[in-house]
Amino acid sequence: MAPRKLAAGNWKMNGDLAALEQIDILARDHAAANCDVLICPPALLVHPMAERATGIAVGGQDCHHAASGAHTGDISAEQLRDAGASHVIIGHSERRTDHGETDEMVAAKAVAAHQAGLTTIICVGETEAQRDAGETLDVIASQLAGSVPDCASAKNTVVAYEPIWAIGTGRTPTTDQIAEVHALMRRLMAERFGDGADLSLLYGGSVKPGNAAEIFAIADVDGALVGGASLKASDFGPIVSALD
Numbered sequence: 001m002a003p004r005k006l007a008a009g010n011w012k013m014n015g016d017l018a019a020l021e022q023i024d025i026l027a028r029d030h031a032a033a034n035c036d037v038l039i040c041p042p043a044l045l046v047h048p049m050a051e052r053a054t055g056i057a058v059g060g061q062d063c064h065h066a067a068s069g070a071h072t073g074d075i076s077a078e079q080l081r082d083a084g085a086s087h088v089i090i091g092h093s094e095r096r097t098d099h100g101e102t103d104e105m106v107a108a109k110a111v112a113a114h115q116a117g118l119t120t121i122i123c124v125g126e127t128e129a130q131r132d133a134g135e136t137l138d139v140i141a142s143q144l145a146g147s148v149p150d151c152a153s154a155k156n157t158v159v160a161y162e163p164i165w166a167i168g169t170g171r172t173p174t175t176d177q178i179a180e181v182h183a184l185m186r187r188l189m190a191e192r193f194g195d196g197a198d199l200s201l202l203y204g205g206s207v208k209p210g211n212a213a214e215i216f217a218i219a220d221v222d223g224a225l226v227g228g229a230s231l232k233a234s235d236f237g238p239i240v241s242a243l244d
């Protein structure tokens, strides 16, 4: 089966109740799209967004590896699921940098999310220094090996390649650079989970309406994880249309 196409938006720590009108516009224009459309708002907005997001999936931006307990300020995968989420982003570079999340922690969170019935979007990506040093493919292979748990499958896991130096900077890798990493990810996932595993592979990092079509034309790119350009339906809508 061909990998599912997914346009995923990551609102990060942006948005409020008034911003939910963006979801009404996306639902009106893209609920019947031929690709999956997902918005991951701040945790407080997951439930109200899921209540009104007909035809648009809603996800969390992180979850704890435990189902419940004494973890002040954290949110479990079960709680996300209960609030109406179907997906959760795990191991975003901002979590790895700001909260010291390791590959091992990312894999544990992914297992918890799968047990709760969520689809994970597991993020990997190199720093600019690593790319300049020619280490990109080794870094991605190592992050994939450590962050993607053995229970992963095309049904419960999406992998997002997000070069850290491209996130929120307006800079993107060349199409050849994206193709090289995605080919590696496709091969490594097939080696580990079988030829037909066909996990969806997203590219993320300064995707905009103006470059989306070119990025989606690259082999092994099954969609995008979009930050800044997912906040407004007027930007995210054209990106969804480019994938659709």
Ligand code: PEP
Residues within 6 Å of the ligand: 010, 162, 166, 167, 168, 169, 204, 205, 206, 207, 225, 226, 227, 228, 229
């Ligand atoms: C992201 O945060 O995952 C991201 C890709 O951000 P941006 O699209 O703003 O670069």
